Amino acid sequence: MGQSPFDLTGKVALVTGGNGGIGLGMAMALAEAGADIAIWGTNEAKNAAARAALEATGRRVLALRCDVGDEAAVEAAFAETLRVLGRVDGCFANAGISGGRQQPFLEHSTETWNRVLRVNLTGAFHCFQAAARHMVERAKAGDAGGVLVGTASLAAIEGAARNEHYAASKGGMVSMIRALAVELARHGIRANAILPGWIETEMTAKSTADEKFRGNVMPRIPMRRWGKGEDFGGIAVYLMSSASAYHTGDTLVIDGGYALF
Secondary structure (H helix, E strand, O other): OOOOOOOOOOOEEEEEEEOOOOHHHHHHHHOOOOOOOEEEEOOHHHHHHHHHHHHOOOOOEEEEEEOOOOHHHHHHHHHHHHHHHOOOOOOOOOOOOOOOOOOHHHOOOOOHHHHHHHHHHHHHHHHHHHHHHHHHHHHHHHOOOOOOOOOOOOOHHHOOOOOOHHHHHHHHHHHHHHHHHHHHHHHOEEEEEEEOOOOOOOOHHHOOOOOOHHHHHHHHOOOOOOEEEHHHHHHHHHHHHHHOOOOOOEEEEEEHHHOOO
């Protein structure tokens, strides 16, 4: 029997924001499929806990503190990832922050705008650029291939009132992914975006615990539950694997049907 197309043995996946929520859900599934894992996060305690959980899969695991909005920090963390794990076959730009307290667009400050885009969009740019340089270099040496995946949001395609800064950061990510899919295909590099709906994470904890919010949103989710980090494991493995070898430039909505209803 031939090797499963979902077998990631010998591959290395980098997941930013991989110490919790969606990122950890993806990292765990990737490790269970055979990939060695690097996770980057800014919370040392969460990094350590996630590393311990991932190491239980038997894979090599590296956990680094990295602020993705800092270009020098990204370059240093990527170099360390290569030193320890040897290569990066998939880069999952998942690190992100919320827009904070929602307020009318007319009251948004430039400071808040810049804070959100620095992590959500510029941070993804730094990570994708570091990974793409490495992947293109490998391709020129005869080892073509690589995967870039961005965690965007339904806010990228819906009208996110009072949250324009967050929506812009995620919409920009989707557009960047599409451009990367076209430009890098010649090197065997694929790029796709994941658009989560309402997922139970630290970022959404206040909203999902609010009774009024739950009463307004839950009836719009056909599957009648909040999403969980592990709901993103399957799509991560698929996008990292040879099963998706001809799948690029897409936006994959994982929302329990929320956007349809």
